[in-house]
Amino acid sequence: MRVAKRVAAVAAGLAVTVLATAGLSGCAPVQSGPAATGTDQQTGQLRVWLFDEVNRGPKEAVVKEAVTEFQNAHQGVTVDVQYIQVQSRAERFKAAFSDPKSAPDVAEFGNTDLAGYVSGGGFAELDLSSWAEAKDLLPTVADTGKVDGKTYGVPWYVGIRALYYRTDVFTELGLKPPTKLDEIAPLARQIRAAKPDLLGISAGGKYTYAAMPFVWANGGDIAREDGGKYVSTIDSTESKAGLRQYTELISDDICPPAQCAGNGGDASVEAFRAGKAAMVIGGDFNRKSVDASTAAGKYAVVPVPGTTAGSIAPAFAGGNLLGVMKGSERKTLANQFLQLLGGKQYQRKMFDAMGNMPTFGDVQNDLAKANPVVEPFIKTLNAGTKFVPVTPNWAKIDAQAVLPTLLQEVAAAGNDLDTAAKKAADAMNAAFSS
C-alpha cells in the first residue's frame, strides 16, 4: 500500500508543480508557425496537394496535362502532385500548418474547412485583380472562398444537390415528381406502400446537406450573424418546421430508422444506386456513379422543390477550393499554377473527366446547353444557395457532429424536437463563443 500512497503523492506533487510553473513562469506548450518566408523563388519544385477520389484516374490525367503545360511554360520548374485522403485531410493540413517544410505550395480543400484553415494561419490571401477570368466566377460561389471579405481560395468546382428519382417506378405508379417540399413525404409513403422493398426516399440521419434545404426553404437557418458573432437559429420556429419535415422522412413507412438513421450522404446515395430507393437527394458529383449503377437510365433529376409550387429550395453551396499556402517559398509560381488549374480551360476538362461542376457562369451556361442532365443542378444553383457559418468554429461544430446528432435524436432516438434543437443550438453557441 505504501507504493500506492507514494504514487498518489508523486502524481499530486507533479500536478501542483506543473500548475504553479505554468501559471507563474513562461512555461507553455509548444507553438510553431508557418512564418511567411518572404522568399519567392522562380525555379525548383512546386508541391501540390489534391484530394484522392474513389475513381481518380480521369482526374489524374487532367492534372497531368496541366502539369505538363505548366512545366513547359516555366523552365526549371517541376510540379509534384500528391493525392491526399479526404478522410484524414484534417490531420494532414494541421501537420502542414505546423511544419511549413512538409507543406505544399498549392492545395485543394473543402470550402467548409476554409475559415478554420485561415484562422490556423494556413492559407495566404489571394490577389485575383490581375486574373482576367476571375470576373466570371459566380459571385455566390466566389463568396465560399472568402473570409471577412478577403479571398483565400478560388472555387475549383461547386457541388450542388438535387432530387434524383426513379422514372420507371414513378411511371408504373402513375406519379409525378414533387413540386412542393411537403409533397415529398406523402409521395414517398405512397411508393413504399405500393413497393415495400423500396425506400420511399433514401434520407440519411447523418446527411446534413440533404436536411438543410428543408430548413432553408422554411425560412430557417443554422445561425445568423450578430455583431461579428454567430448566434445559432437552429431552434427557431422556421428551422424546426424544416427539421420536422426532414426527420419525418426517416420513419418506418418511408425510410426505416434502423436502415437510414446511420447513413450519411454516400450511404444514402448508395441505396439509390443499388436500386433500393425511389428517391434520394444527391449531388451533381454523384451523377457519374449513378450512371454506372443499376439505376442507370431509369432516373431523372429535378431541383428539390421549395415550400410553394414552382419554387426551389435553397441548396448548400458545397465544393472545393484551390489555395496558396502562407508558408510557400514560391508564391508567384503557386499563384500561376492555381490560375491555370483553376481556370476555365481546366475546369471544363475536369467536368468532362469527373463531372465536376465549373464555377464560372459562362462555362456553366455552355455546358448546360450541351448536357441537359446538369440543368436541374444549374437551376438550383441559380435559384440561390446557402452556406454554413463562415467561422473557424464551424470545423468544431462539424467535428462534434452537432447537426447529425440533432437529426438522429429526433428521427431515431424518439427525442422531442424542441429539446433536441435547443440542445444543438446551445452546443453551437458554445462553439461560436469559444
Added chain:
Amino acid sequence: MMRATKGDGRIAFAYLTPALLLLVGLLGYPIYQLVLISLFDYGQEQVSGGVPLTFLGLENYANLLADAKFWSVLGQTVGFAAVCVIGTLVVGAALAVLATRVRTWARLTLFLAALGAWATPAVAGSTIWLFLFDANFGFVNEVLGTTGFSWTYDRWVAFGLVAAQVIWCSFPFVMVTLYAGIKAIPGEVLEAAALDGASALRTARSVMLPLLRPLLIVVTIQSIIWDFKVFTQIYIMTNGGGIAGRNLVLNVYAYQQAFAASEYGLGASIGVVTTVLLLLVTLGYLRALKKSGETL
C-alpha cells in the same frame, strides 16, 4: 534478510538510473506535456502560432466536469468496460481450463484459433465482424434467417455486439497466461491434495486459485485498462459512436469533442482525467486484494 546499508542504496540507485532516465523521458515528459496543455486554451490556431496562448488554469476541467454528457459517457464506459472485463476473464479462464483437459490436437486447434483472433488488428477485426453482421448481406443474418435486421442500430444490441468483439480479441491473452499458470503448478502439490482426499472443486478453490492469484491480478488489471480505453471497435462498428452518440465511450468522445475539433486543451484534460481514474481503479483493486490478505 540483510539490512541495506546507505552505500548499497546508492549503488542500487546508480544501477537504476538508466531505466529511470528512460522512464522520465518516455513517460514523464509526455505526461508533463499533457498536464501542461490541459491548462491552456490550446487549439489549432494556437499550435500553428496564429493566436497567442491563454492560460486557463483549471477551466478545461471545470467545463468538463460540468458537462452532463461527459458523466453519462463515463457511466456508459464503466459499464461497458466491466462487461468486457468479466466476459474476457470468464471466457479466457474457462478455455484455459479446457485446454489443460483436452488432447494435444484439440489444444493445438484451440490455441491456433485463439492466436488468430489475438493477432488480428483491431481495425480489421472490427470490419470483418461488421461484414459478418451486415443487415442485408451478413453471414449471421443469413444463418439466423433475420435478413434486414440491423445489429448496430439498437443501443444495447450494438453495445452487445461490440462487447462480443472486444472479448473475442482479448480473451486469448487471458487464456494463454492462465494456461501457462495452471501448467506451472507443481504436480506434487496437486498430488498431495488428491492424497488428502480433496475434491476437484476443493483443489481448484484452495490450491489452484491461490497459486494463480498473481497472474489473475495481472490479467484483470490489464483487461480493465484495455477495455476502459476501447476506441477502435466502437469507432468503427458503431460508426463513430452510434445513432445520436448513444454508443459513445470516453475515448471516442474525447476524440470527437477535442481532437477532431482541434480543442487540444480540452482533450488533454480528458486524458488526464482518464489517467487518474485508471490509476484510482488500479490502486483500489490492489488495496482490496491487500485487505483480503494477499501480499503483492
